[in-house]
Amino acid sequence: MKKSKLRKIIRESIKELMTEQNMVNCDQSAWSNYNNWVNTFTSLPHFNSSNPNQPCTMLCKKMNNWITKLQTEPGPNFRNQLQCKLTKVQQLMMQYGPGGSCNC
Numbered sequence: 001m002k003k004s005k006l007r008k009i010i011r012e013s014i015k016e017l018m019t020e021q022n023m024v025n026c027d028q029s030a031w032s033n034y035n036n037w038v039n040t041f042t043s044l045p046h047f048n049s050s051n052p053n054q055p056c057t058m059l060c061k062k063m064n065n066w067i068t069k070l071q072t073e074p075g076p077n078f079r080n081q082l083q084c085k086l087t088k089v090q091q092l093m094m095q096y097g098p099g100g101s102c103n104c
Contacts, residue, residue: 004103026084030077034084041088047096056093056102063089063104 028034046055066082066089074082093102 026087027080028084030080031084037085038088041085042092055096056104059089059093059096059102060104063093 031037044055044058046058049055063086066085070079070082070086073079093104096102
């Protein structure tokens with residue numbers, strides 16, 4: 001199987017998983033530190049790296065880490081924070097990835 005086809009299957013599976021777990025519903029108002037987190041996160045050096053694989057590599061790692069944490073069934077506040085982080089990562093992947101999405 002070609003690498004590009006495998007990546008597409010993985011991306012689609014992740015999107016389905018995120019929809020199933022209702023990750024697209026981030027309540028920013030329930031996380032008082034949301035805007036501060038976004039500003040800090042998007043200021044990381046990965047977003048200004050000369051390495052062409054960044055920030056996608058970092059975004060993929062964060063996404064995978066946060067999806068794993070969601071599977072431990074955290075409490076509602078932490079779950080919301082993870083949902084918000086994943087939503088933001090998806091937006092950034094579309095912004096920075098080649099062709100509109102990072103290949104994880």
